[in-house]
Amino acid sequence: MPRGRPREFDADQALDRATDVFWRQGYDGTSITDLTASIGINAPSLYAAFGNKRQIFDRVMDRYMQTRLVRRAQALSLDDPVEASRKYLQGVVLDATMPDHPKGCLMVGGALVCSDANRDVADQLAGLRKDVRKDLQRLFARAIKAGRLPANADPASLGAYVAAVAQGISVDASDGASRQSLMKIVEVALSALPTSAT
Numbered sequence: 001m002p003r004g005r006p007r008e009f010d011a012d013q014a015l016d017r018a019t020d021v022f023w024r025q026g027y028d029g030t031s032i033t034d035l036t037a038s039i040g041i042n043a044p045s046l047y048a049a050f051g052n053k054r055q056i057f058d059r060v061m062d063r064y065m066q067t068r069l070v071r072r073a074q075a076l077s078l079d080d081p082v083e084a085s086r087k088y089l090q091g092v093v094l095d096a097t098m099p100d101h102p103k104g105c106l107m108v109g110g111a112l113v114c115s116d117a118n119r120d121v122a123d124q125l126a127g128l129r130k131d132v133r134k135d136l137q138r139l140f141a142r143a144i145k146a147g148r149l150p151a152n153a154d155p156a157s158l159g160a161y162v163a164a165v166a167q168g169i170s171v172d173a174s175d176g177a178s179r180q181s182l183m184k185i186v187e188v189a190l191s192a193l194p195t196s197a198t
Contacts, residue, residue, distance in 0.1 A: 011049060012063075014039045018050075019060045023102040027057055027121045028114055057121065064106050065128070068095065076135055081143040082193050085136070085162050089186040092166045096173035097182065104174030108167050133163040149194050158193065165189040 017038045021030050032053055036046050050056045075087035096104050107128050114122035137159030143149045169182050 014041070014049070015056075015059055015063050018056055019064055019106065020102060022057060022060055022110055023104070023106045026114075027110055028118055054121070061106070061110075061124070061128075068107075071095075072132070072135060076139045079143075079146070079148070081140055081149060081158075082190055082195055084139055085193060086186065086190055088136075089162065089166055089169065089189065090183065092169050093173070093179060093182045093186060096170050097179040102174075103176070105167075105170035108170040109174060129163070129167070132166070133159050135159075136162050148196065150196075153194055161192070162189070 018035050021034050021038045025034065030053070032043055032046065035053070035056065036043050039046065041049075046056070050059055071091045072088060075091055076084050078084035078087065092105070107125055110121075110125055137155045140149065140153065140155035140158040144151060144153050144155060165185070169185060172182060172185070
């Protein structure tokens, strides 16, 4: 029985290239032709390796989120909520301004504008952004419970605030803001956070 032809591409490298396409063009703006051209394979090989466009996007998001979830967890594990927020936001800046990737954030820009036919993609990314707010809310709730923030501080509002700053950083990076200017925004944003329980 003849053996099938070996794959002529590296799957992880292919997903990285697909990530850049979705990142630059969004889900709606990306076609199978765009993906095959970027990866350097034909459509049947792409479908055989990854499935349809939505399945490719799901694989891309899983791979994209792996490093970001680890980095976010490391930042938000710190006891001091301001330092945790600083490390988290600085990580957002670094990710959003990487020289070898599109600017901004795939999770923010990937499906902000989405057709009704692809509403599930927009909902998926909205869910990921909601998870960020929940993680931040838990950070501030822990700090309040530990006496590091005033008892009357609102963890939901504080978490939403830091998440909104992170999303704004990603949008500004997409518009070409420099890493240096975005780091300054981080420090200004942090100055609005309560710093102690007194």
